[in-house]
Amino acid sequence: MHSIIVDSPENMRRLGRDLGSLLRAGDVVCLAGPLGAGKTTLAQGIAIGLQVSDQVTSPTFTIVHTYEGRLAFNHVDAYRLERPGEAEDIGLEELLGGGGVTVIEWAENIHPYLPPEYLLIEIEVIDQGLARKVIFRPVGQSISPLVEELKALCEF
Secondary structure (H helix, E strand, C coil): CEEEEECCHHHHHHHHHHHHHHCCCCCEEEEECCCCCCHHHHHHHHHHHCCCCCCCCCCCCCCEEEECCCCCEEEEECCCCCCCCHHHHCCHHHHHCCCCEEEEECHHHHHHHCCCCEEEEEEEECCCCCCEEEEEEEECHHHHHHHHHHHHHHCC
C-alpha cells in the first residue's frame, strides 16, 4: 500500500495522467471514496494519460462511457447499480475482456464481478477543503509493479 496527499483538483488530474501513461491493455482501476472526493477528476486525468482527446464526463446516468485513445478507455460508474447482476446487463465482462483500460467508480457495488487483479484507489477527504489522501491498494501480484512504477514517477 502506498499513499499520497493531493492538494488540488489539478494535481489529482496530474496524478491520473501519470497513472494513465503507465496503464496497459486489460488493466482495471477501481475508484472508491465519498461523493465529491475526486474520483471523476482522477478518471479524467487517467484519460489524458491514455491520450483520449474527448472531454471525459461522469457516466452516472449512462453507467458506461467508452473513449478512444492509446488504448480504449472504459469509464464505468456503478453508483446507480442496485444489484450485482446489473453488471452483466451493462456488459462489464465484455469491457474487462476487451483489451482496453477500465476505470470503475463505486466498484464496491459490483465487487463479485471484478477481475482477480486490479488496482484499488481509495480517495479520502482530509478536510472540507481540497486536500485528499489517495491510497493505492494493488489486488493481485501482477498489478503491484504498476504501483511501484507510479511511485517512482510521482515520487511519493
